[in-house]
Amino acid sequence: MSEYLVLIYSDEKAWESSDPVSAEKMMSKMMDEHRVFGETNGAALRGGNALEPTSSATSLRRDATGKLVVTDGAFAETKEALGGYYLIEAGDLDEAIAVASQVPAPYGGVEVRPIRVFD
Amino acid sequence: MLAATIRVTGDIDVAEECVQEAFARALIAWPKTGVPNRTGAWLTTVARRRAIDTLRRRTSQRRALMSIGVPEEPSPPSESELPAIADDRLRLIFTCCHPALSPETQVALALRLLCGLTTSEVARAFLVTESTMAARITRGKKKISTSHIPYRVPVASELPTRVDAVLSAVHLVFTTGHTAPSGADLMRRDLVERALDLARLLRALLPEDGEVAGLLALILLTDARRQTRTSADGAILLLSKQDRSKWDREAISEGRALVRAALRVRPAGRFALMAAIAALHAQAPSWEATDWREIIALYDVLLIAWPSPVVALNRAVAVGIADGPEAGLTALSALANEGQLLGYNYLASTRADFLRRLGRTDEARVAYDEALALCENEVEREFLVRRRRALDS
Secondary structure, three states, rough: OEEEEEEEEEEHHHHHHHHHHHHHHHHHHHHHHHHHHHOOOOOEEEEEOOOOHHHHOHHHHHOOOOOOOEEEEOOEEEEEEEEEEEEEEOHHHHHHHHOOOOOOOOOOEEEEEOOOOOO | HHHHHHHHHOHHHHHHHHHHHHHHHHHHHHHHHOOOHHHHHHHHHHHHHHHHHHHHHHHHHHHOEEEEEOOOOOOOOOOOOOOOHHHHHHHHHHOOOOOOOOOHHHHHHHHHHOOOOOHHHHHHOOOOOHHHHHHHHHHHHHHHHHHHOOOOOOOOOHHHHHHHHHHHHHHHHHHHHHHOEEEEEOOOHHHHHHHHHHHHHHHHHHHOOHHHHHHHHHHHHHHHHHOEEEOOOOEOOOOHHHOHHHHHHHHHHHHHHHHHHHHHOOOOHHHHHHHHHHHHHHHOOOOOOOOOHHHHHHHHHHHHHHHHHHHHHHHHHHHHHHHHHHHHHHHHOOOOHHHHHHHOOOHHHEEEEEEEOOOOOHHHHHHHHHHHHHOOOOHHHHHHHHHHHHHHO
């Protein structure tokens, strides 16, 4: 068995631009979908969380001299940002895809990455 | 052999090492014991045993169990040991053609691992440099191993979506064998046979799939002309000059039956359409009596199903025959800026032929030089050189 991180990417603008009432509805629908996903795939799930939007992100890096530089925002400014993740266990990539394809991601999609194993 | 060994190791690089070692052992063993009757089976067995040893050693290292004994010397394989090579090859091609790999990587891996092409031959088949191809193959193998892309035939529900990539790979294996990208021979029979085997296997696995039927038909109908594609002295004979009585009638009738099956599935896919075009050539009693109008019409449908500059080039060739070289040149001129055709000698050689037929000798000469600069198959080069020389007389 191998572990995979299922990264949930979504378009934050699309989410923000919807009016409060439909955003509320969308949110509760999505929570239900995640609950169903969790119940269906309990055997494969090892963990998972939703993330606050990229506006809440803080990036740390070191400049050429090694000094710590703290900036606001996420590393990559892309249309779709990392919004949450599941850690799953699967026999191989096809099994991981079978689980990841059930993850609700109405404003984007998911990315599957194997967890690196160090010898 | 590699495919059977990967089934044991689950790791492509380890399997490749085991196969190399099997060849090395053969070099030592065969001069002493004589060459075995079934050389392939002998090598596969040795490679797989080597793989089992490697795995055993790894497992024992990891678990710190007792040391294993002295590895046995290979003895001739028994019948029961002979691996189900066909199944292994099919598994390997689904691994190589997994959608988690880019299409370019999929075909490159299939050619490298299933057909044993060298990296430089694969590079030429793709019109990229050898270092680009080497990097692509390495990345692909790494992704298979780190992401655990499975080594098995997909389950029925996934199968249809996974087949198209496999068909593309098999088709490229065939075209690479049908006209070798470089070397002294026009064809590489081993690749053609490998493509034909794979297409037959897929057909057995997916009897309802129109595109699988189409690809098998296309290979059969195109390869039916193999005896007539070169003259006794090895020079290229164009379709118009080939002795049609020597075409493989059995392959043609099997191919035509498959085309009918393929076209029953709607909408017709690209392989079904390409096979239908090949069938029109195969059933025409002569070059002159070929139904060029129908061929152009099929190319038009094909361009919708599969918009590709190579298809457009082939259509232009048919136009040049049906409507004359002037019309052919006009059809070609639209393709002059297609980046995908830049390294492709058939664009220049087609233009050269149209110019030659129009009596525009100087321009034809330049176009032949352009084609020669891009062509690395010696039989094709010889043909182009002769055509160019004939312009002077």
